[in-house]
Amino acid sequence: MSVTSVTHLNFRGDARAALEFYRSVFGGDLAVVTYQDAGNVHDPAEADHVMWGQVVAGNGFRVMAYDVPARMPWERGENSFFVSLRGETTQEITAYWEKLCAGASIVRPLATAQWAPLYGMLQDRYGIVWVVDVAAGHQG
Structure with a gap:
């Protein structure tokens, strides 16, 4: 299942x-x-x-x-959720990052992080916050 x-x-x-x-x-x-x-x-x-x-x-x-129809309440919100995009290679993630950057505001540039080979955060042109990283094994 x-x-x-x-x-x-x-x-x-x-x-x-x-x-x-x-x-x-x-x-x-x-x-x-x-x-x-x-x-x-x-x-x-x-x-x-x-x-x-x-x-x-x-x-x-x-x-x-x-x-959401106009008859229903809706607000874009701020930090109400993130979309997490995790890939296996730096090349794959970098290519997606570059495309998502079109019209985006960079929250944290894509770079090496303590917990991942690459990590970055951006708010795309539609107001959606993306957390982008390369998966790394848990080191305990």
Whole structure:
């Protein structure tokens, strides 16, 4: 038996753009269902907003997202969650880092850390904080 944890990101009208951006960084397949597609339109202005969407890549990356309807409370928040991106090689992580940096604010530059060969943190152009590192074995 196994369980999978997938980060689910909540937006207000930016979900499609964010998912397309993440697909451009990590590759993979994008699936989007709008409120119109699902026959669940409460506000005509939101018919093309994302009711459910995801990016699934062969390299193991997976993220889900949707646009919170205006009738529901939502705030972008600050430090309410991080997306952790962990890879096996410095080359792999550096390539993702460079792509995620487009329009981002660097919280901590990608560099060697006491606990990892590479570690960095950034807030992407959609306000999502990414913690990026190269996996290292626990040394006790």
